[in-house]
Amino acid sequence: MKHFIYILCLGFLVFGCSKSTVDDANPDGENPDGSGNEGTKGSVALYFPQENMLCNQGTNLTPTESTVYFEWRANASDNYKITIENLSTGNIIERETNKDIIPIVIQRATAYKWFVESTKAGVTLKSETWQFYNAGPGVQSYAPFPATIVAPNMAESIPTTSSVTLQWAGSDVDDDIVGYDVYFGTNPEPALFSSDLSVTELNVTVASGNYYWKIITKDGLENTSDSGVQQFKVL
Structure with missing residues (x-):
């Protein structure tokens, strides 16, 4: 009897630590624990x-690489294509599958989207599109994710105006962002325009022409991340 109870408990542990796919009790891919985004008919939910x-x-293969199981929720599909970008190098991994879960080898201690x-x-x-950090050995602090640009969109054309509000969003797994530096101007390599902002928007004066900008996100341990240069045009 004790042996049977032990096997039963072990079974619960194995299934409790794995990430199951959509089951009959949850056919639409909604996650009752609130993790992930809810799947709706005709959608793909990470x-x-x-x-x-x-x-x-x-699963750690080496000190620098691990296998991560990427999983999503969707209605039956002929094919899925997953795209993963290394936010440090810009290198892209693409895989195709007919399942809603796939193991992929990625770098440890690295941010991805x-x-x-x-x-x-x-x-x-x-x-x-989601961002995450793949954990690494001995890492005590992670740099913030590169700021997500909200507005203006990349290469957006804006009707004639005298001012534009730059908007972005920041996030950090350590939750210790201390400020943002804004680089802005008409040069494709914009100079520092405003530093140590605690807000995530900035109003700038403009005239007709092309403008370039980027956001440097800083945390409490002097880690930084770069959004990459964005461009918009005022007509």
Whole structure:
């Protein structure tokens, strides 16, 4: 009897530590624990690795690489294409599968963003884009994620105006962002315009022409991240 109870408990532990796919009790891909984004009919909902979180559930192959299981929720599809970008190098990994979970080898102690495209009967749907950090050995602090540009959009043309509000969003797995530096101007390599901002928007004076800007995000341990240069045009 004790032996039977031991086996039963072990079974609960194995299944409790794994990430299951959609089951009959949850056919729409909604996550009752609130993790992941909810799947709706005709959508692709990312599930794991979770947004703006530290991923420490991979299988460590070497001190620099680990295998992470990427998982999402979607209605039946002929094909899925997953795209993963290394936010430090810009290197992109693309894989195709007919399942909603796939193991992929990625760098440890590295920030990534990823999304999934689902194709069925010639119709392609795209998920949101999520960022995450893949945990690394001995890392005590992680740099902030590169700021997400909210507005203006890249290469956007703006009707004639005298001012534009630059907007962005910042996130950090350590939750210790202390400020933002804004680089802005008409040079493709913009100079520092405003530093140590505690807000995530800035109003700038403009005239007709092309403008370039980027955000440097800083945390309490002097780690930084670079959004990359964005461009917009005032007509």
